[in-house]
Structure formats: C-alpha cells, structure tokens
Amino acid sequence: MTEQYLNIAITGLSIHHSEELKTQLRNLIPQQYEIKWSTAADPTIDCLFIHENFYDTDGIQKIIQSRNFPWLKITKNTANENLIKENTLSLPIVNPQSFSDWILQHLLNANITEHHEQFFEVNPKKTPYKLEYFNKMLDKERHSKLHLFDTLGTIAIIDVQNNIAWLNTEREQAFTDSGFDYDIASTSSFMKVSRKQAYILSDWLWQFFWDSPLFLKEMAPEDGHFKIHMWPKPPLDADRKIIFQLSSCFIQGGKVSKIATQLNIPLETVQRFIAANIATNNISKINIWDKHFNPPEAPAATEDTGLIKSFFGKLRKKLGI
Structure with a gap:
C-alpha cells in the first residue's frame, strides 16, 4: 500500500x-x-x-x-x-x-x-533497559493502560493502578527478547488479549521476566549492592527454592558477588535475579555502608555452612516452603 x-x-x-x-x-x-x-x-x-x-x-x-x-x-x-x-x-x-x-x-x-x-525503521532506536525505563513503565500514578509487546507480537495489556494484567493467550512463547517495549494501549491492542481472566500484575510480570534470561542478560549488573522492596511470589517450580533464598538475602540488602559466594550459587543466577527485580521496578541500589545481609560467622567453614543452613531452615519453616 x-x-x-x-x-x-x-x-x-x-x-x-x-x-x-x-x-x-x-x-x-x-x-x-x-x-x-x-x-x-x-x-x-x-x-x-x-x-x-x-x-x-x-x-x-x-x-x-x-x-x-x-x-x-x-x-x-x-x-x-x-x-x-x-x-x-x-x-x-x-x-x-x-x-x-x-x-x-x-x-x-x-x-x-x-x-x-x-x-x-532503517535506523531503529536502541531501547535503554535501565531501572528508569521500568520505573516509568510501572509508575503507579499512571492512569492509562499499557500494551506490552516485542518482536514476537503482543505480550499483554497491563493496568498498573489496579495491578492487573490481561495476556495474549495465543502467544506460544512465555518469555521476551531484546525487542521488548511498551506503549499506550489502543482499542486494537485490546483485541489481541483475553479479558476472561485477569492476572496479578506484580506476580505475573516478575515470573515472565525471570523466564527471559537472554533478555535479562542485557541489563544484569556485573556486581553491586542492592536491596529488593518486596518478596517475589514464584509458582511451585524448580526455581522457587533458589528465588526465596536470594530474596531472603536481598530483602535485607546485599552485594551480588558476596551473596553468590555465601549461598554457593552461580554468579549468573544471582545477576539474573537482580535483573528480574530491575525489570519489575522492585529494587534499589544501596551504598556499601548500608545494612546488608550477614549470616553468623564461625571459625570453621563447616560450622559456618551449618549456621547458614540453619538460618534458611528456620526461614523455610516460617514461610511454609
């Protein structure tokens, strides 16, 4: 045409x-x-x-x-x-x-x-996947509904004020790529999602980004000190235990590399966790002198490991996981 x-x-x-x-x-x-x-x-x-x-x-x-x-x-x-x-x-x-x-x-x-x-289109603008980008997307003062999409098409329409997401149920891929972006939802956008079931935006969005490791890799920090605002609520899957372990540390504040060492978790996994919280605007950078997670120290490594296990054992019992 x-x-x-x-x-x-x-x-x-x-x-x-x-x-x-x-x-x-x-x-x-x-x-x-x-x-x-x-x-x-x-x-x-x-x-x-x-x-x-x-x-x-x-x-x-x-x-x-x-x-x-x-x-x-x-x-x-x-x-x-x-x-x-x-x-x-x-x-x-x-x-x-x-x-x-x-x-x-x-x-x-x-x-x-x-x-x-x-x-x-010949000179596309690179989307800046920074904390400010997602802070703007998830601004609770926003009155308009947003259309989330990527190179694979429509992902969802979200209502930030009411913490609701309506999904594109015909989409086969439950993840996103470097083409992720958002704009104001139009009438035609609503035709691409199902409004028969509304999802809790904060829970669905966190899991959606966690399941998009290639996308998160673009914005994962090499290191740094961070503190999450709220505990993510992952479903009952294989990653649930490790997500709760990382949450229990970063809810108090922690350094990426130090937490990876203390929990004996691959650094890439911890970086992925931080990136998922950046993408859901659920995190803040903190200073080195701010309060951090610190497990009880003991002279022997075996005792130190036992104390850490005891700490997480009590936490799991308290949370019922």
Whole structure:
C-alpha cells in the first residue's frame, strides 16, 4: 500500500447497506486517496467493516487479532444513528460528523504513521533497559493502560493502578527478547488479549521476566549492592527454592558477588535475579555502608555452612516452603 491507495474491506452487509457505506466512505475520504475494495481475507487491507452478527466468528477474530488495522462493527440500531459506540457504527448515517472524525483519527492518521515508521525503521532506536525505563513503565500514578509487546507480537495489556494484567493467550512463547517495549494501549491492542481472566500484575510480570534470561542478560549488573522492596511470589517450580533464598538475602540488602559466594550459587543466577527485580521496578541500589545481609560467622567453614543452613531452615519453616 502507498499513500495513494486505501484497501478497505466490507464483510457481512447486504448489497444495499454495503453500497450505502461505500458512498459515505467515498464522500468522507479525501480525493487524494483512491479506494480499493477488498475482502477480509486480503492481507493488505487497511480497514475492515464487519456486520455485528459476524464479528465473533472464528475467522473474523483470527484476522483482527493477527493484524493491526482499524475496524468497525456495523449495526442497524437506529437508536444510535450518527454515533460510534464501542467500536460500532450505526446505520443509517444521517449526520456523518462522528464517522468523519473516526476516519481521520483511525484510518488516515494511522496510514500516515505507518509510513513514518517505515521511514525510520532503517535506523531503529536502541531501547535503554535501565531501572528508569521500568520505573516509568510501572509508575503507579499512571492512569492509562499499557500494551506490552516485542518482536514476537503482543505480550499483554497491563493496568498498573489496579495491578492487573490481561495476556495474549495465543502467544506460544512465555518469555521476551531484546525487542521488548511498551506503549499506550489502543482499542486494537485490546483485541489481541483475553479479558476472561485477569492476572496479578506484580506476580505475573516478575515470573515472565525471570523466564527471559537472554533478555535479562542485557541489563544484569556485573556486581553491586542492592536491596529488593518486596518478596517475589514464584509458582511451585524448580526455581522457587533458589528465588526465596536470594530474596531472603536481598530483602535485607546485599552485594551480588558476596551473596553468590555465601549461598554457593552461580554468579549468573544471582545477576539474573537482580535483573528480574530491575525489570519489575522492585529494587534499589544501596551504598556499601548500608545494612546488608550477614549470616553468623564461625571459625570453621563447616560450622559456618551449618549456621547458614540453619538460618534458611528456620526461614523455610516460617514461610511454609
């Protein structure tokens, strides 16, 4: 598609209502655009109008969720004529102002934005995966919902204020890569997630990043002193024990390399833990003189190991793990 053409599909309408809608579109879309009428199956369509009775069919849902284009359901509810409510346009269109505004905002502006994105694609901007990036993403004062995505497509939509996440249930990969990013969730974004089940954002997001070691490797610190704000709540899997061990240390504050040595855990694992907490905005850097985790010291190494085991044994009993 170029700036001279708009490929528009109309599906499920009678010939009479289809011609009525085509006439309105020809009148409202500037003459510089040539309209090409397509079918819903056309992979190049720029916009879809679908009769409300066919909207929930598997074929239409698959098309809408797999591609990014504006769409409207068409209804004959005359009580709402001239208005667009919940992505639904009512026929007949007597006063086309509302429809004209929708075309300008969702179809023509989207068309222009797509060309700008293609122009700048040759010089993509590297996303700075730093604590400030995630602090902004998870700002509790944020009133808008966010669309999380990567090179594999939509991951989820999150509501930070209400600590809710809605997931893309058709996504096979439960991890992310270096293409991870977020933006304000749009109406089309919501079509790519399931709202039948809401997840606790803080718990789901931590586990999601923990399961993305290649992504976390980009931001894992070589060393340093850190303190986590809250205990992560991992599910009952093989990593749960080690996550709780690391949490019990870093909830008090600790140095990455020292904790790795004290727990006899690979440094990469501790770095991955720190990176997961950075990605969920659940951590702060601390100074070397701040309070740190310090197990009781003993003269003999075997006794020291026994004391550490005793410490974690009591902790596991207290937490019931």
